[in-house]
Amino acid sequence: MSKFWSTTVERLTPYVPGEQPKLANLVKLNTNENPYGPSPRVLEALQMEVAESLRLYPDPDSERLRGAIAEYYGLKPANVFVGNGSDEVLAHIFQALLKHDQPILFPDITYSFYPVYSGLYEVGYQRIPLTASFEIDVSDYIQPNGGIIFPNPNAPTGRLLALGEIERLLQANPDSVVVVDEAYIDFGGESAIPLIEKYPQLLVVHTLSKARSLAGLRVGYAVGHPDLIEALVRVKDSFNSYPLDRFAQAGAAAAMEDHAYFEQTRRQVMATREKLVADLESLGFTVLPSSANFIFARYKERDGAELTAALRERSIIVRHFKNPARIAPFMRITIGTDEQCQQLVSALREILR
């Protein structure tokens, strides 16, 4: 604390990102990055960009990238907003579309940036407990609210909410913005994007960090009715006109256009996940059903922090959340390559012996 700080800064509780260790040779399964590199077409697009002029500002409207995203989903560029990672897109959503008189609703176990943005933008919120099986029950969200936000699949549980349930939620909430954060949808879920034509209050958020292997490029987007998109553009143009640099725009557009590479890598991650789940279950772990590129697993009532520390001693990093108490036995494990997952299974077998 310092006398120079504003009261806003004093009150903040910032998000704590997963560790990015400086050590080499670690098996890094803690921040849900893709174990495979981005499409070779992305690398080509970046090289072309180096050859061109970095002297000039990038396109403030990211038109080519928004066109590529719209084309992928059969939508119009006016349905698409892009930002510097989906975290930035989410931040603008909190400020532009979720700040109303009533509190917003989100699950008690969910992406921990939601309470952080609520704090930053002074958005009131109410946490809705997941069921005993760590699922979202849509009936709990049928109550007065200033907006609704949740990841699907949820993080860090990996559990998927069926599209029919999302539609039931939208029908019950015609006057609230409903944000579905689909950071992990391409690992086995069905996207709510086709529902935006029918529900003008629906905003679907995606990232290129996970299924498209571009966490380092920082690109995310929101898809919805043009009125919702316009609200986000107004915030962006009051904050930073150029959130996506030339590399981000060119690389992300190339990633959206390489369908074959995307299909191949996401299927590989899903196949590795199924094998890892089977291996952990045979060791006696309980693993929640996952539709994401990570799993949430526990060994009986053993403390997840203790197992996480034991793995770390063997150069394997996974993520542990100590709050709320009912998730303390779990570890969140990112799906790596087959080889990395084998190393994890061997290490756990040794630890439990």
Ligand SMILES: *Cc1c(COP(=O)(O)O)cnc(C)c1O
């Ligand atoms: C990873 C993640 C994001 C953020 O992704 P970036 O585009 O890298 O900022 C957003 N929401 C959820 C649920 C995530 O897991």
